[in-house]
Amino acid sequence: MRFSEGIVVGKGSLKFKIALLLKNKGLPVTILEHDLRSSAKEPCAFNGIPHHFFHKEALYDRLKQVGHGALIISAINTYLLPADIVSAHTIINYHNALLPRHPGLNAEAWQIYDMDPYAGITWHYVDSHIDTGDIIVQEKFLLDNRITSIKLLKRQNALAYRCFEDFADKLLWCDLPGAKQADHPGRRLHYLKDAPNNRLLELTWTAPKVSAFLRAMDYGPLHLLGIPTVTVKNKNFRCESYQISESGQNRGTALQDNRLYIENNGLKIIVFLSEFSPVQYSADLKSSAVSEK
Template identity: 30%
Template sequence: MLVGSGTIACDCLNEIVRYVNGSNIHVMEIVESSLSFLKEQCKKNSVEYIPCLRENILEHFMRYTKEGEILIISANNEYIFPAELVKQENVTIINFHYSLLPAYRGVNIPTWVIYNEEKYTGVTWHYATDQIDHGKIIAQKEIEITESTTAFDIVRKGMKIGNILFVDFIKELLNGEKMGYDVEYSVDSKLFRKSILPQGGVLDLTDTAHNIQKLLRAYDYHGSNVIPPLKTKIKDQLWQVVRYEIREQKDTELPEMDFMENDLIVNKDGGKIHIVLRKV
């Protein structure tokens, strides 16, 4: 079974059908939009596609656990597998995660690693347990973070690397080979939750240019709705960040901050940031 969405879920499916007959593969996706590339990929490969709501996805899983040994592959999926499913003896679950576990468990990790000014992050395939983002590591690889890296860059690179790693181990896993190694998960390790975002999702224009740029990059998912758009306040009016452009050189002819209609220029600390805004 495959549960997830996006490019990496499609890539995983394309690899699985090389070794497993399409009639023995079931794909589940939590439906949040009418457009699904995964649905099209299932149709192309003659694989059952099951659109689910969050509240009834467990019901679908439990139905298939009665059919013998089940491998569940979680790729770009935010559904938290409950203990009643994970602890079943005939169920094995592997999960794709956007960090180098055991560090950075939880969600929105590309945002947090940029905000925390990490030099590296990465991706991990691991066995799932009844704890979030815990379990033996199957494979992982680093991703470098530079001064220009955005959250979208990490997601895009992560999906490519995740698929490469998956191709390397999936045949052996399907053949029943034991793999993976233990890592130490600290009891008090931080779990990043969806409801908590850096600076509460608000851009402080009095901050340094470095910190403004960092927050813009941390929230930049190339227009997708992974997290709510960054907001800022100007003269008691709340604005939403639509797009931005960062330039290295400060414009000596402009003031530190210039705002006209929906265009904001932040011009300080040796750099210039052009931000296009929309009223909230």
């Protein structure tokens, strides 16, 4: 085996499934994460996998203590690893988009918002930049024009694990080469603070674009990107929920009883609204950003 130990850094169920697979293949493995709400503690204890919580700086300090010859796997990890850690170890990362498109965070939302024909996943080696390392494997699938961000993310995570299963033995026992990423003009890096169109629904959009925007912002009750907003007749509204159906009518846009109706290009969309104060909404966003840290 090429590595002395495995370190899985990330959050969600994917990190545990990867760690368990590595353990079952004979590699001593530890999970390091920063999500105190994680449900991985009990299954890790049951399966004999060391599991530790760290805040950002403490996590970096712990990684600097990892011995030479370790394999570090970044799976749904929102922290950038310092250059000295990257240069000292073999590190691979799961990215939920088809790099070089949509580097950075919340890629599932950007694929939907940009109305990409395909979505997919990438496993790649980590280098000194963000999501630019050599590609180990990519898989793509047609992007359903009704899927939401939360559902796309779940599908991508499942696909990422299946791909990891396929190449794990080569990674552990052989030299697994990567392919250089293609150049992508206009490459834009998405940060944690970014959201499609700054969370604002535009009344000039077609119904398919409104659908893409609403679905991109849709993480169910999690509201990872905040709550979308719209301004109609100088009034500011939150988009609390929505309904999308097919339609052969072209009735334009109308506001009635705190419902926004948009009907054109084969779709009818009803957006359920609540009026709000922009000052309060800005305060809510700042509070949400602090809680994410």
